[in-house]
Amino acid sequence: MGDFIQIENLCHAFKTPEGGEFLALDHINLTINKGEFVAIIGTNGSGKSTLARHLNALLLPTSGKCMIKGLDTIDINNLWQIRQTVGMVFQNPDNQIVAAVVEEDVAFGPENLGIEPSEICRRVETVLASVGMTEYRYHAPHLLSGGQKQRVGIAGALAMHPECLVLDEPTAMLDPVGRKEVLATVCQLNKQDQMTIVYITHFMEEAAAADWVVVVDQGKVVLTGTPDEVFSKTEQLKAMGLDVPLASDLAYRLKERGLDLPDGIVHDDELAVALCR
Amino acid sequence: MSIVLDHISYTYMPETPYERTAIKDITLEINQGEFIAIIGHTGSGKSTLVQHLNGLLKPTAGSITVDGVNINKKSAKAKAACRKVGMVFQYAEHQLFEETVYDDIAFGPRNQGVDEEFVQRRVQQAMEFVGLDVEGFSKRSPFTLSGGQMRRVAIAGVIALNPEYLILDEPSAGLDPKGRDEIFQQIMELFKATGIAVVLVSHNMEDVARMATRLIVMNHGEICLDGTPSVIFKNNRDQLKAAGVDVPNVTALMSKLKDKGLCVQDDVLTVEQATEAILAAVRRQC
Structure with a gap:
């Protein structure tokens, strides 16, 4: 099934305090198929988060269209179906904590969907294990560390069994180990359950794990491609204030110094193979 | 001139079912001229520890002195001592509350009772420090800015207080690579020019390795390693792994x-x- 998410000429204008308009999204065209893992990168203020909020109708287009499974987000009658289809994990987990105990917080979503209690228990158990928070199930979420809260937030979104998960910098507050765990969880959801993933990040190594990378700059999509296509454009990305994965960066520097290396190095292993021929 | 932590421990919600000891028996001296990075897995007690440095949390046991003044006793001297310690929180943008960027940054200096001309100079310096254009941003509402821009406003608000000890709790989380580099470059310049103490809580080992003069690794609420980054990253890889952090x-x-x-x-x-x-x-x- 193609065209799971279809965005056509999407514009979003914010009003500025001076009474003018600021075009946060400027004629975005983007198609995401079911089961794809798409990473969105871009500088702060480039429009990434605004774009993400269109995917489950938290924001509505000023002009253009945003269709989720053929449902137009602008039609209020589609709202609940869209929100059940697309789960959202925000930048800041504090904004999405609702209960006083971790497991109740995770159960909040499925409870609201009217799911059987026994099934809710099963889901809570599974999702807490998948984010590595089982031992904290009886803790108070507001007293957890920033990274732990983030993992509870992800568990809460997963417990609703959405078809698509939109994650807005989910690992910004995590330690390196937690970051790897979350990324592994997301990859597993994508590969095993064919969950469509839209993953916003500032960590280029994480973006490199996606099927596609979309680069957003000043409200426009400026670059799309596979990670090795996108990250071979080191100079263009750096000029935008972005970065490339470590292996790409090293390969670029080594090539500049006259070393003969192939294009499209993104992962550590690829660099190792190229250097140790 | 230093902050001295003497055998401090902190327990959240003591004598309740949620009781949890976040840090245990920590003794530490933070000297001016040091750039200390604190690393450890999430929940290892880093944030709890740094919130003691300016008296936001009072230790369950032990004491803290800033330049020789015990900050956990109620006194004018203790209050003045705490003011030397500037704190940029995790999610610093939560600190924002004023109607304009200018007023938000000016809040701290105004509270110190200095005249408006001086406030203006401080605000401008602080905005330049974090790379916010004074003309373009002064009159804007902080709540219409992007996450990264809000972070900068919040950091500027602390810089405007001219702290002698600057505590930064993951200041770069959520910033784009360029923003991260810019902020750290400014912090390094401030550190080198003034010789203040900087305490940086971070998950970014690259940043830590590049900037810190001293590295403290926390695990389960205790300090497990304390030394220079190059030595620790070279010789203590097994302990780092056990502490849930990486090289x-x-x-x-x-x-x-x-x-x-x-x-x-x-x-x-x-x-x-x-x-x-x-x-x-x-x-x-x-």
Whole structure:
């Protein structure tokens, strides 16, 4: 099934305090198929988060269209179906904590969907294990560390069994180990359950794990491609204030110094193979 | 001139079912002129520890002095001592509350009772420090800015207080790579120019390796390692792993290259060093 998410000429204008308009999204065209893992990168203020909020109708287009499974987000009658289809994990987990105990917080979503209690228990158990928070199930979420809260937030979104998960910098507050765990969880959801993933990040190594990378700059999509296509454009990305994965960066520097290396190095292993021929 | 923590412990919600000891028996001296990085897995007690440094949390046991003044006793002296310690929180943008960016940054200095002209100078300096255009941003509402811009406003609000000890709890989380580099460059310049103490809580091992003069590793509420980054990242890899943290990515990559048979030095900490080390190794092989 193609065209799971279809965005056509999407514009979003914010009003500025001076009474003018600021075009946060400027004629975005983007198609995401079911089961794809798409990473969105871009500088702060480039429009990434605004774009993400269109995917489950938290924001509505000023002009253009945003269709989720053929449902137009602008039609209020589609709202609940869209929100059940697309789960959202925000930048800041504090904004999405609702209960006083971790497991109740995770159960909040499925409870609201009217799911059987026994099934809710099963889901809570599974999702807490998948984010590595089982031992904290009886803790108070507001007293957890920033990274732990983030993992509870992800568990809460997963417990609703959405078809698509939109994650807005989910690992910004995590330690390196937690970051790897979350990324592994997301990859597993994508590969095993064919969950469509839209993953916003500032960590280029994480973006490199996606099927596609979309680069957003000043409200426009400026670059799309596979990670090795996108990250071979080191100079263009750096000029935008972005970065490339470590292996790409090293390969670029080594090539500049006259070393003969192939294009499209993104992962550590690829660099190792190229250097140790 | 230093902050001294003497055997401090802190327990959240004591004598309730949720009781949890976040830090245990920590003794630590933070001196002016030091750039200290604190690392550890999420929940290891880093944030709890730094919130003691300006009296936001009072230790369950032990005491804290700033320049010799016990800050946990109620007194005018203790209050003045706490003011020397500037704190940029995790999610610093939550600190914002004023109607304009200018007023938000000016809030701290105004509270110190200095005249408006002086406030203006401080605000401008602070905005320049974090790379916010004074003309363009002064009159804007902080709540219409992007996450990264809000972070900068919040950091500027603390810089405007001219702290002698600057505590930063993951200041770069959520910032784009360029923003991260800019903020740290400014912090390094401030550190070098003034010799204040900087305490940085971070998950970014690259940043830590590049900037810190001293590295503290926390695990289960205790300090498990304390030394220079180069020594710790070279000699204590097993303890780092046990503490749930990692060596910088570049160090890990170099180890991988070595495992695959390229004879490189694997104790490098920056991309620049790595480039040189790889070139040297490749040339040796040819």
